[in-house]
Amino acid sequence: MKRNGKYGLLSLAFIASIISCTDKNKTGDEVDEKPLVRIEKVTSQDVPQSQDFTANVQANVVNNISPSVQMRIKDIKVEIGDRVNKGQVLVLLDKTSLIQQKTQLDNLQLEYDRLEELFKVGGASKQAVDQMKTQLDVARSSYENLSENTQLISPITGVVTARNYDNGDMYGGNPILTIEQITPVKLLVHVSESFYTKVKKGMDVKVKLDVFGDQEFIGKVSLIYPTIDPATRTFPVEVKLANTDGKVRPGMFARATMDFGVKKHVVTPDLSVIKQSGSGDRYIYVYKDGKVTYNKVELGRQIGNKYEVISGISDGDEVVVAGQSRLTNGMEVEVEKDSAEK
The missing domain is CATH 1.10.287 (Helix Hairpins)
Structure with a gap:
């Protein structure tokens, strides 16, 4: 009995030692395990400072044709869509x-x-x-x-866009006709306050219209409004298109691009940018000395598969482009060899 008891104690000690070693190995593995990430070095480059805006095309001038007194309409000589010249007789009244x-x-x-x-x-x-x-x-x-x-004459060269009466009607207050000048046309673009000092009268503006696909039209800034809307932090800018062929019509949706030169900014891969859920903030993990930091960034334009970074990271920083899902601020990480050599 004593002999069996001795063997039993030895067996228990052996099992305990195995469990202890196993636990130690497991704990050691968990402590040593670091998230694997891929990194890329970012650099500064000249980035075009162009900005896109949307607007609707408007007629350059709109004239409502009406008599100044109540009279019976004898003969309306034009229809909607007709082109008219300045000085042309449009309406005869009784x-x-x-x-x-x-x-x-x-x-x-x-x-x-x-x-x-x-x-x-x-x-x-x-x-x-x-x-x-x-x-x-x-x-x-x-x-x-x-x-x-007794006769109403067109004050501009343009197109008839509205007719509100027929021959024989008594004029009742609404314009008899509306004439719009569409050569040129204009766009009223609401530009962000930050560009106020950069917009200049006469500067070229590239314009694309959805109806014409990628065809590009060149307009010019003709008027800059002197005040800024405190609600939207924007100011109106009038852009005129010559529209000599009459292709562009009022009401069309337009995209206007203004070029403000170039600036030297850091450019980062789009894979490095993380959007914080519940807000519009953007972050990038920056790698240094075996650890990562969570940097809030301000982004500019998207250039292909990269973003212009206005602030938040510096030229030469190494940013994480893969493996961010397991990271937290200040965490130690392991870098893929291929990316570390880049």
Whole structure:
């Protein structure tokens, strides 16, 4: 019995030692295990400082054609889509009111002439002559106004884009026609405040329209608004396109690109950029001396499969491009040999 007890104790000690060794080996492996990452060195380069904006095409000038008094429309000489020239007659209005006004004017003129003769011989007062002169002037002004409105003339060369009446209708307040000048056309671009000092009148702007695919049009900055919208932190910039062939039409969706020169900025692979969930912040893990740090970065333009970095990392930094999912700030890592040699 004693002998068996001795062997039993030895067996228990042996098993315990094996378990102890196993636990030690396991703990040692877990302590020594480091996340494997791939890194790349980033460098600075000249990055074009162009910026894209969206806008809708607008007519350069819009004229609403209407008479200044209520009159019956006799003849509208153009239709929607017609091209018209400056000075062209667009609408004829009924002359009945004009004829009546002319008759009244002629009668008042005769009455004034008669009263003035009487005044010369003492048969009428100066007050009566002055009152008649006032009536005559009012009647003459009304006649001239009606005369100008018996035909409506286009003040610009453009295209008819709206017609709100038919022949025989009584003018009721809405414009009879709308004429839009589309040579040139313009874009009203809302530019970020940070570019305010960089936008110059006369600078070229590249314009693409979805309807024409990759075809590029060149416009020029024609007007820079002097104030900044405090709600959007933008300011309006007017860009004009010559549009000599008339292809570009008001209402088209446009993308305008403004070129602000070049700047030397760090460029990083897009694989290095991490978006923080729940916010728009971007981060990059930077490798140094066996550890990684979690750096918040400000990104600029995307250039192919790389990003311009405005701030957050420096020229020559080594950034993690693979293996970020297991990383935390300040963690020790192991670098793939191939990437460490790059």
